[in-house]
Amino acid sequence: MPPYDDIPAAEITPESLYLDRRRFLRLGAAGALGALLPAAAAGCEQPRRNAADPDAQERPDRPTSYEDITSYNNFYEFGLDKGDPARNARTLRPRPWSVAIEGLVAKPGVYGLEDILRGVTMEDRIYRLRCVEAWSMVIPWRGFPLADLVRRVEPLPGAKFVEFQTLYDPEQMPGQRSRTLDWPYVEGLRLDEARHPLTLLATGLYGRDLPNQNGAPLRLVVPWKYGFKSIKSIVRIRFVERQPVSSWERANPGEYGFYSNVNPDVDHPRWSQKNERRIGELRRRDTLMFNGYGDQVAQLYRGMDLRRYF
Ligand SMILES: Nc1nc2c(c(=O)[nH]1)N[C@H]1C(S)=C(S)[C@@H](COP(=O)(O)O)O[C@H]1N2
Numbered sequence: 001m002p003p004y005d006d007i008p009a010a011e012i013t014p015e016s017l018y019l020d021r022r023r024f025l026r027l028g029a030a031g032a033l034g035a036l037l038p039a040a041a042a043g044c045e046q047p048r049r050n051a052a053d054p055d056a057q058e059r060p061d062r063p064t065s066y067e068d069i070t071s072y073n074n075f076y077e078f079g080l081d082k083g084d085p086a087r088n089a090r091t092l093r094p095r096p097w098s099v100a101i102e103g104l105v106a107k108p109g110v111y112g113l114e115d116i117l118r119g120v121t122m123e124d125r126i127y128r129l130r131c132v133e134a135w136s137m138v139i140p141w142r143g144f145p146l147a148d149l150v151r152r153v154e155p156l157p158g159a160k161f162v163e164f165q166t167l168y169d170p171e172q173m174p175g176q177r178s179r180t181l182d183w184p185y186v187e188g189l190r191l192d193e194a195r196h197p198l199t200l201l202a203t204g205l206y207g208r209d210l211p212n213q214n215g216a217p218l219r220l221v222v223p224w225k226y227g228f229k230s231i232k233s234i235v236r237i238r239f240v241e242r243q244p245v246s247s248w249e250r251a252n253p254g255e256y257g258f259y260s261n262v263n264p265d266v267d268h269p270r271w272s273q274k275n276e277r278r279i280g281e282l283r284r285r286d287t288l289m290f291n292g293y294g295d296q297v298a299q300l301y302r303g304m305d306l307r308r309y310f
């Protein structure tokens, strides 16, 4: 039986998660995660393929299978095909790991991952992930709010943005030998986006440590933005005054903006963003404004022209 199958739909919407975290933890972490993970981990479940399901749009956000989440990936450091990261990422050594905290903070430094994780409370949160390529998944992350880390390093008043960098090491990440992107991979958030309670630093999924292909040992998750904002295998977090230039923006500023909020009304220059294919389904679903998290995040962008700040 696929994990989470017995959780009522209302319990796995991110909104109810966010509003009623303790209830979720009881149902999700203690129940499904605890009891059913061994079966999932052993690969007993099948990816869900409900071909031509007329109710796809109305179906609850059932988590995508562990198999699909860990074998259909974007991680250009290991190749451009969706299957490449799962095939190639074993060269990444996620431990020991450290993260440099730099820039406009009272407590800069190079922190060991254990030091970062000590004192944070891990949470399990099921989020939709919408890739800019118009497919999506539902992923049960394990992680902690980025806001907790931000608070601990004490940003100075001049800090307005946060820049993140992925490891640069072509020995571990052979895709960096090709100049497909300007390495290392860089992403950025406005400081208020970084402090938003939905923004996670994830260390696991389906209750287990992150597989390398999903960004071990530490990756960002920003569920209302296109997937590329959720940068993997982070080694540097820098607090800055000016808006960072992300790798995708640098590669193609006409196609990828800094904000990259999921928005069905603003098409990518080469394709529509109105709908998406949920991995494991054939029928397309409508894409939701802010990926369905508008109630929680729309106020961050009040008064902004989202066509201009795409
Ligand atoms: N360092 C790095 N982070 C990255 C990427 C990448 O190529 N390199 N791809 C992004 C894209 S386009 C997506 S859709 C998500 C995919 O995350 P997943 O493979 O865990 O589903 O990772 C994002 N983070």
Ligand SMILES: [Mo]
Residues within 6 Å of the ligand: 074, 130, 131, 132, 133, 226, 227, 228
């Ligand atoms: Mo993506």
